[in-house]
Amino acid sequence: MASKHILIVPGDGIGQEVTAVGKKVLDKIAAKFGHTFSYDEALIGHVAIEATGNPLPDESLEKMRKSDAVLFGAVGHPKYDNDPSAKVRPEQGLLKMRKELGLYANLRPIKLFDELLGASSIKPEILKGADILFFRELTGDIYFGEKGRKNNGDTAYDIAEYSRFEVERIARKAFEAARTRRKKLCSVDKANVIETSRLWREVIQKVAKEYPDVEVEHQFVDATAMLLIKDPRRFDVVVTANLFGDILTDEASQIAGSMGMLASASIGDGTGVYEPIHGSAHDITGKGVANPLASILSAALLLDISFGMKAESEAVISAVDKVLKAGFRTRDIADAQTPAHKILGTEAIGEEVLKFL
Amino acid sequence: MASKHILIVPGDGIGQEVTAVGKKVLDKIAAKFGHTFSYDEALIGHVAIEATGNPLPDESLEKMRKSDAVLFGAVGHPKYDNDPSAKVRPEQGLLKMRKELGLYANLRPIKLFDELLGASSIKPEILKGADILFFRELTGDIYFGEKGRKNNGDTAYDIAEYSRFEVERIARKAFEAARTRRKKLCSVDKANVIETSRLWREVIQKVAKEYPDVEVEHQFVDATAMLLIKDPRRFDVVVTANLFGDILTDEASQIAGSMGMLASASIGDGTGVYEPIHGSAHDITGKGVANPLASILSAALLLDISFGMKAESEAVISAVDKVLKAGFRTRDIADAQTPAHKILGTEAIGEEVLKFL
Ligand SMILES: CC(C)[C@H](C(=O)O)[C@@H](O)C(=O)O
Ligand SMILES: CC(C)[C@H](C(=O)O)[C@@H](O)C(=O)O
Numbered sequence: 184m185a186s187k188h189i190l191i192v193p194g195d196g197i198g199q200e201v202t203a204v205g206k207k208v209l210d211k212i213a214a215k216f217g218h219t220f221s222y223d224e225a226l227i228g229h230v231a232i233e234a235t236g237n238p239l240p241d242e243s244l245e246k247m248r249k250s251d252a253v254l255f256g257a258v259g260h261p262k263y264d265n266d267p268s269a270k271v272r273p274e275q276g277l278l279k280m281r282k283e284l285g286l287y288a289n290l291r292p293i294k295l296f297d298e299l300l301g302a303s304s305i306k307p308e309i310l311k312g313a314d315i316l317f318f319r320e321l322t323g324d325i326y327f328g329e330k331g332r333k334n335n336g337d338t339a340y341d342i343a344e345y346s347r348f349e350v351e352r353i354a355r356k357a358f359e360a361a362r363t364r365r366k367k368l369c370s371v372d373k374a375n376v377i378e379t380s381r382l383w384r385e386v387i388q389k390v391a392k393e394y395p396d397v398e399v400e401h402q403f404v405d406a407t408a409m410l411l412i413k414d415p416r417r418f419d420v421v422v423t424a425n426l427f428g429d430i431l432t433d434e435a436s437q438i439a440g441s442m443g444m445l446a447s448a449s450i451g452d453g454t455g456v457y458e459p460i461h462g463s464a465h466d467i468t469g470k471g472v473a474n475p476l477a478s479i480l481s482a483a484l485l486l487d488i489s490f491g492m493k494a495e496s497e498a499v500i501s502a503v504d505k506v507l508k509a510g511f512r513t514r515d516i517a518d519a520q521t522p523a524h525k526i527l528g529t530e531a532i533g534e535e536v537l538k539f540l
Numbered sequence: 541m542a543s544k545h546i547l548i549v550p551g552d553g554i555g556q557e558v559t560a561v562g563k564k565v566l567d568k569i570a571a572k573f574g575h576t577f578s579y580d581e582a583l584i585g586h587v588a589i590e591a592t593g594n595p596l597p598d599e600s601l602e603k604m605r606k607s608d609a610v611l612f613g614a615v616g617h618p619k620y621d622n623d624p625s626a627k628v629r630p631e632q633g634l635l636k637m638r639k640e641l642g643l644y645a646n647l648r649p650i651k652l653f654d655e656l657l658g659a660s661s662i663k664p665e666i667l668k669g670a671d672i673l674f675f676r677e678l679t680g681d682i683y684f685g686e687k688g689r690k691n692n693g694d695t696a697y698d699i700a701e702y703s704r705f706e707v708e709r710i711a712r713k714a715f716e717a718a719r720t721r722r723k724k725l726c727s728v729d730k731a732n733v734i735e736t737s738r739l740w741r742e743v744i745q746k747v748a749k750e751y752p753d754v755e756v757e758h759q760f761v762d763a764t765a766m767l768l769i770k771d772p773r774r775f776d777v778v779v780t781a782n783l784f785g786d787i788l789t790d791e792a793s794q795i796a797g798s799m800g801m802l803a804s805a806s807i808g809d810g811t812g813v814y815e816p817i818h819g820s821a822h823d824i825t826g827k828g829v830a831n832p833l834a835s836i837l838s839a840a841l842l843l844d845i846s847f848g849m850k851a852e853s854e855a856v857i858s859a860v861d862k863v864l865k866a867g868f869r870t871r872d873i874a875d876a877q878t879p880a881h882k883i884l885g886t887e888a889i890g891e892e893v894l895k896f897l
Contacts, residue, residue, distance in 0.1 A: 259732065264758065267731050267738035267745075274732045304770050309661040325682075325700060330735035338703045339739035343682060346695045373783075374624050375616065375631045378687035381624035382696035388624075401621065406819075408791035409799060412769055413661050426730075430787060434765035442766060462763075 196463025198256020319428025443474030553820025555613020676785025
């Protein structure tokens with residue numbers, strides 16, 4: 184019986200629709216397990232720029248710091264994507280949040296629900312049993328280094344940077360997780376070309392000595408992008424830098440059938456933030472067809488990691504599993520070969536999850 | 541009836557084995573079409589370091605400049621991969637060659653031979669008909685910017701850089717190619733975070749005005765990594781920066797069934813260099829099992845692009861096709877479900893290709 188304060192930060196596009204469903208699931212869990220969850224909301228991204236001119240208003244940041252966990256949606260808007268010279272951008276809010284809250288470790292579990300074997304573009308016999316936990320470093324790399332223009336704007340530059348300390352702390356989190364799993368860790372870098380990757384590899388090699396029970400391999404990012412599709416089952420825990428993690432985890436979403444199924448946890452020095460790995464998806468915003476399961480599974484991660492509520496978290500995952508077993512699907516995970524699938528919208532599939540709770 | 545001088549640069553690992561087969565195919569083409577091809581060899585990579593201390597000796601570079609085209613193998617050695625602090629590395633030879641020869645455009649055609657539909661981990665119904673031409677920028681980005689350490693070696697940095705000029709010249713090549721194909725161009729960047737990507741997107745938007753007949757889309761690199769697997773047929777020409785191209789083309793090798801099938805052409809200011817996209821693969825070096833088809837198809841690209849020999853190039857591709865149709869496979873592209881496949885080693889499958897020429 185716990186009392187917790189949860190901040191809902193829907194952000195842009197379908198972020199609104201999916202976090203609304205995630206919140207309902209948290210509510211139901213509180214009722215069922217006798218917890219008291221209180222809520223507040225805060226702005227970020229394009230909606231925050233529209234309302235305040237700032238992609239992450241101080242008020243939002245304060246609320247985040249004071250809450251026990253954040254359920255996050257997505258940020259982004261096509262307006263800025265088509266205007267590369269825009270000075271204020273939704274993504275700045277996201278990056279500032281990560282930096283200010285010290286969210287240096289982004290966990291992205293990739294696990295296929297058996298029922299979705301057919302939904303992936305990868306062959307079922309390659310996928311079956313794949314279970315990968317990504318640790319993406321989230322507050323360093325080319326995302327946060329100095330960037331700008333020179334030569335009258337004719338040359339652009341970005342500086343990628345990593346310190347030993349930054350690599351060490353994410354490495355430890357990944358090694359600890361590997362210990363509780365199949366005891367395999369794959370560190371991904373581009374040490375044959377990039378200096379930050381060479382530092383990365385040195386530090387992983389050093390930290391590895393403290394975990395002799397974990398089997399370590401080093402892979403180049405290009406080879407990893409290939410191996411993830413060729414043989415996803417060879418991976419257990421994967422640890423990598425911010426940019427490589429961004430690319431590889433989106434790619435790996437195909438192992439889980441659809442991007443619409445993937446949750447992530449960003450943790451570090453303070454409040455944890457839980458969010459789908461999908462983006463704001465303005466092409467389907469407001470149509471009521473977005474898949475809320477990633478937001479629901481993000482709520483499950485929140486319960487587990489920030490609140491230590493294992494049973495509650497498992498109840499959510501099992502409810503999602505039952506909804507899939509019952510044949511309910513959103514459009515993105517429906518299998519054309521299975522006419523028995525009942526295609527539901529965002530809210531309706533959320534209601535089915537609630538029923539199984 | 542032409543007279544051409546071709547430099548064979550095998551490099552490391554299986555580079556030796558596969559270029560030897562590629563050369564035999566060039567020889568046969570010369571005989572069949574009445575051309576005179578003369579050859580020389582040069583060192584690069586680990587073998588060059590062992591022989592001279594230098595990953596790209598001046599002599600090799602001179603020979604490259606003087607030849608009409610280079611058939612290249614691969615560079616790399618596990619020794620350096622396990623020692624991130626090594627000062628002299630095989631890859632420096634490759635990067636120096638690209639820079640010195642002005643090889644700013646790396647073309648990587650991804651096309652599945654029908655016979656290999658079953659060899660991929662991706663479902664045949666997703667793959668069938670996929671045909672992508674990647675243009676990877678090859679002499680800029682984080683590969684060539686300043687890199688180093690600071691804070692007593694505790695912090696590493698790499699600078700990514702692009703000038704308008706560099707983006708423009710590769711953009712033009714990609715747009716020209718799109719015109720001869722399905723007239724679609726996808727430019728891949730990370731403009732929501734990275735300044736070099738914002739410059740990239742600006743320049744593509746500007747050059748696009750000169751090609752109103754080509755339909756342009758901009759995708760983020762993370763989304764592209766996902767879309768390539770989910771729906772490879774949506775892509776025609778893809779143009780992207782050096783690092784993103786490195787990652788995405790290795791990933792896309794799965795669309796072609798295997799990395800062992802993919803050829804590439806590096807072109808720019810002078811001599812063109814043709815090489816498989818696979819690496820030195822020390823785990824199978826010397827075993828005689830490496831797939832030489834990527835080197836053979838690189839020879840086909842060489843004939844087409846550097847020598848303008850279309851019929852000769854097509855003869856090579858058609859011979860590879862016939863070998864596959866006859867059921868011959870190397871290990872990496874054999875389909876476990878098809879017992880009729882005859883598995884051959886490097887030289888033996890090369891001989892089959894020669895027979896069909
Ligand atoms: C929106 C964007 C800045 C962000 C990132 O690149 O980190 C997103 O792709 C993600 O993975 O959370
Ligand atoms: C060997 C390595 C430096 C090289 C690269 O990253 O460019 C390779 O992966 C390639 O794609 O040609």
